[in-house]
Amino acid sequence: MQTIQQRFQVAYEYAIFFTENLFDQNNPILKDFFGNYTEQGFQRKALVIADAGFADFHPTLANDIHAYFSNSVQHINLAPEVIVVPGGEASKNDAALFDKLCEAVDVHGIDRHSFIIGIGGGAVLDLVGYAAAVSHRGIKLIRIPTTVLSQNDSGVGVKNSINFHGKKxxxxxxxxxxxxxxxxxxxxxxxDRDWRAGIAEAIKVALIKDVSFFNWIEENALALANRDETVMAYLIHRCAQMHTDHIGGGDPFEFGSSRPLDFGHWAAHKLEYLTNFEVRHGEAVAIGIALDCVYAAKLNMLPESDLQRILEVLSQLGFDLYHPKLAENDKINLRNGLHEFREHLGGRLTIMLLEKIGKGVEVHELDADIIASAVDYLETKTINTSVLEAKI
Amino acid sequence: MQTIQQRFQVAYEYAIFFTENLFDQNNPILKDFFGNYTEQGFQRKALVIADAGFADFHPTLANDIHAYFSNSVQHINLAPEVIVVPGGEASKNDAALFDKLCEAVDVHGIDRHSFIIGIGGGAVLDLVGYAAAVSHRGIKLIRIPTTVLSQNDSGVGVKNSINFHGKKxxxxxxxxxxxxxxxxxxxxxxxDRDWRAGIAEAIKVALIKDVSFFNWIEENALALANRDETVMAYLIHRCAQMHTDHIGGGDPFEFGSSRPLDFGHWAAHKLEYLTNFEVRHGEAVAIGIALDCVYAAKLNMLPESDLQRILEVLSQLGFDLYHPKLAENDKINLRNGLHEFREHLGGRLTIMLLEKIGKGVEVHELDADIIASAVDYLETKTINTSVLEAKI
Incomplete structure (x- = not known):
């Protein structure tokens, strides 16, 4: 019997809107969006799931959303309860929380033509996105990211996840x-830590792809550190644009093995674990970038002047460039992270390093001794800087 | 800030091979397939998960697979254990089984460039496919369906699933x-029941799309009932081809609401539940088809002569056309199934009915009284046939 060859393409499309005061009655952006879903016959519903870390600071959130829907989105049937889940990595470790969200989908009759609206930081959006993706084989997901990291990076992308038996x-x-x-x-x-942390992903994408964006970040580092909202708005927009361009232009569902956006991430993932997530993702990425840039400079791949500019920008923004856990156990714990990253990639290691600011290159091996000396470099530099600061 | 518009397409491609004695050392088909995955640097692995209902009849299965891999697929690292899971709907109800498969993925270091090989009937392939799809955001899945139903329908498609708190x-x-x-x-x-059950999906797809295929089934009904393998091979190939053509040519991931392949399925799903899955899926689909065809004939939509041909073919194949659970509770239980199907579709009911053999049409309402009288029709017909058979 002849082999049957199946081939098809699936098209995806979504918009990333930039706004202020989303749930204000005078803001038409959500109303306009739901205006695209007014077909006769359907009774579409919506369920809101919010990050406690955000909801605690916005006690009127549930009321605001209900008021907005009653006034402006009457054709969508909003579930009465706004579900609040704990924020941060803990939310992804708790299997009962995933179950609770699926239960809510069932209880409120949320179907494939209805919406789940996730409001929160990257971890909560990961959890909510996963529950939405697998309930009924995929409920329509609206993301409302509330951190710099989720607004410029994870929240505008295509992934979701939870942890399983401690595996991130x-x-x-x-x-x-x-x-x-x-x-x-x-x-x-x-x-301030979360404000700052998200900037690491913008630095990452600038370093591997766009020197002019890095120059802009360099010029605006102090304004960013001082929480200038106009400057941050530009940073988020440009980073989100680069992130979506990269996904849309390449291999969105990562069937291949090239993952340039993982620049700085192999060490970052390990450091998060080694510190039990006390070091936040963006903070860990800043250290991971610093480490891999020192590594590239030690190979004479990255010019020393570029390295110093990168470390200076990270410092100006307030990032630590070193954490004692990097050196622990004679750096073997960190080096295990490289091994795990290789496993994660299917046995063939692919690591992005910098050739110069704005240009990444992929390599397939890292030298353990040079990693160790890069750790030493950052430790020494941090001590010297502290001494210097102490003297001043 | 300007809205960012993300748009991309994801391409999928897979082959459905038809063979005999797959794990025989002289059969090159698996070897040739894995020959596509010989890139340097990767160490791809494979994990086999088999249906107990199949493995029990094939006690040399694990040995055969290991022998085949050692001789012919040495570049793929086969996990030492072949995991055996219970077959049938029970496998999809057991959350611990899903956890066990994910644990095995972790323990054996199965990554996104490695393979999970599922061997079994539709339910086990659904479970294995789901575990593969969500572990590491998607491990490469090879399906080896072992029932007629999974070879011509579910196993060649793009879905997977498990049940959650009793929800199918x-x-x-x-x-x-x-x-x-x-x-x-x-x-x-x-x-014999499973041999027969899968034929229901072939009848379904023939009825809504291809009169010539229905004519062929009609001519070969007795051969099929008598387990003629050559005839069955043709039926499976043609049904699989129609199934994949439909998926590839339409809306593979069902973003819209039209689902013609659900013909006969609204009542089938409910009947499976009402009988606690004692009536198997294909058996329930045969009854669901019969019910919706009687319904269409009662509307004068489907010619009476076509109805009789359809019921006759189903009977010749050995399908029951009626089950007492259809009538239970004054048919209210069954009619609730329609309500649930509507919910499942997002509030707008879309049901495929037949205009004639080979041509389906979608309707958005079914009349509860006509459903009830269609149930009565099938009950009466079944009693009369039994009486007739008893007399003979």
């Missing part, structure tokens, strides 16, 4: 949202 | 396999 992002899917709403005003309640 | 297929994804291997010899150990 072990369970997940590639499932694009139907829309993303980035509200600048939602960033006001972030603490 | 509540959790799942759309995730195409990388290959399907249909082995005719694997059907020999099926009992």
């Amino acid at each position: 992002n072990f369970l997940g899917t590639f499932a694009p949202p139907v829309a993303v709403f980035n509200d600048l005003t939602f960033l006001r309640t972030l603490d | 297929n509540f959790l799942g994804t759309f995730a195409p396999p990388v290959a399907v291997f249909n082995d005719l010899t694997f059907l020999r150990t099926l009992d």
